[in-house]
Amino acid sequence: MIRYLLNLLGPTLLLSTMATTANAQDGIEEEARWSIAIHGGAGTIDRDKITPEKDAEIRAALNQALEAGSAVLEDGGSAIDAVTATIIILENNPNFNAGKGAVFTWDKTNELDSSIMDGSDLSAGAVAGINGTKNPILLARAVKDHSPHVMLSGEGANQFSREQGLEQVSPDYYATPYRLKQIDDLRAKKVSAADVDYKFGTVGAVAQDRDGNMAAGTSTGGMTGKRWGRIGDSPIIGAGTYADNRSCAISATGSGEYFIRLGVAHEICARIRTRWQMAIREAQLTVPKDKDDNYTYVIHASEFQLPDEEIQQIADDVIAELGALGGDGGIIYATPWSQAGYSFNTTGMYRGRATSEGEQSVAIYGDE
Template sequence: MIRNLLGLFGSTILLSAMAPAASAQDMIDEDARWSIAIHGGAGTINRDKITPEQDKAIRAALGSALAAGSKILKDGGSAMDAITATIIILENDPNFTAGKGAVFTWDKTNELDSSIMDGSDLSAGAAAGINGAKNPILLARAVKDKSPHVMLSGEGANQFSREQGLEQVSPDYYATPYRLDQIEKLLSKEVSAADVDYKYGTVGAVAMDSKGNMAAGTSTGGMTGKRWGRIGDSPVIGAGTYADNRSCAISATGAGEYFIRLGVAHEICARIRMRWPVAIEEAQQTVPKDEEGNYTYAIHASEFMLSDEEIQQIADDVIAELGELGGDGGIIYATPWGQAGYSFNTAGMYRGRATSEGEASVAIYGDE
């Protein structure tokens, strides 16, 4: 099993040799470890703003999406397939804004964004400002797998979607009475979207499969009342989505402009990637030496992992910096060592996680 050797320094275990820097693939042992985390948006999500019926429906939706992704991973499927299946379920649920139930622009149209990334080879696909595709995450994946590009936008992306044979819907598919009421209130009062929206309904999923491969995906209907073709962080690789087998997988939700400015998804992964070899070196310094001044044993990279606390601290630090800029929202993460979790600076975040170790949970409020 992968172990944190910081807890083993008092033992007499000897490791054969000091290992050079390794990739996440080298760090994964032969056990079928997997993990997944999902989100359905963050924001001012308080108990007094959600009815018991809404609470139950949202938890059921999160649970269904989490179960679908978990089954694929448990059966040995890929992280890419797991997050795709998970996000499709959330896109089809009007409790969120990524497909059915997407918010409206200032012109009372829908402009959806999505992105997906494979941590094994850093391949990625994204679509921005699209409509017509029932499931934007499938369009993002098609861009990744079947085009030479990373991001397509607007009518060109819509054309590509049709050419790939993806299921198309009419504009009224996305509309719900609640979202129509939102945009009517905004237009009639000419107030900012912040006065109408109390949460961000972007959806996302991150996962590590049993082969140690990472994947991340994000999908959104955007921001109520957005104008001039505004694009947020969700389709931006490195801001709203990032995956790298050497560090982590991230999906974000929140005030997109701030996530873009800070490059939140990539920033967290980069800090984890840079922290790991430093942590190994720090741990090596604590190993006793023999009479000749040589370490009595060498810490092997394949047996070393960053702790839950270190991962959480890195994520929390970046979200704190986001807050200092004026942004709010949150992220979900998965790591090459099987951890899955979240960090957010809002009152709540629709979220869930499951691992091969038996953990499975969904939550809404910040105090859960």
């Protein structure tokens, strides 16, 4: 059967399939793989705008978050737990716009958003416009696990957080001198709303665990100077976060209004799922038939994956459509085939990925 898939799936996958088959014949059971990708914002992130000290600080934070998620996955933990552990690290780091270090609204308050999704059963939880909870991702997780709802907002979500016993903080917990200067400059009209955020500090993680389950999560303080209870894409399932074992896991960062309009996270997953199903049908057509016109072999979906370049092209195509609408930003992805990567249309993106094959890398600038 392998030779019938060669032209469709490429030599890299063929060799992987042959190796798996050989190991099975030799009685060697391959250990299931895992993968994880993270982001800490995308935007105008240029080398001349970041000091060497800040560059090193951010890379250290990304590596710390990757290590937290990777440890969960390496120990056989779930993708949803890995995503949660990773985002907590990023929410606690003031270099990002989530949790500690979240941006301020026009009224100099904090309104935080977060969401999480489990690709194994499509369960999800989200919160919008909250404050008082130290780690918004834990509140989104509590909505998913301990309520009949998907999204809670404002004071109702704050009340639910307290009832769930989540760690509470005073309003000044989120503040940093950098964020206070941003909002003060904006209010004093020293800069425009478009210029105050040179980068989007939203954080997120996506993962596949050893059981093949997918998960995605996103957390943000939103947009500096936002008014009227503005909510972006981060807490919206299908726009800023989506996970489905049949396709992929996505977390987004950028100009949220455009991600909402395009439904970016779900759109990428839907295209991957559709393309995979098409590839299976195309492969089936290459199988010889017997004298009764029946296929001599029925191809099962578990026998092959979409190649890396197809996954990347799908992600790049959707981000290009986002750009055509006028939106800036990027996404991270993980797939059921242990691929992990990113796509963005900005000059930089805080990002990283790790796999069970030993890869661990972080990057900031577009040329990395």
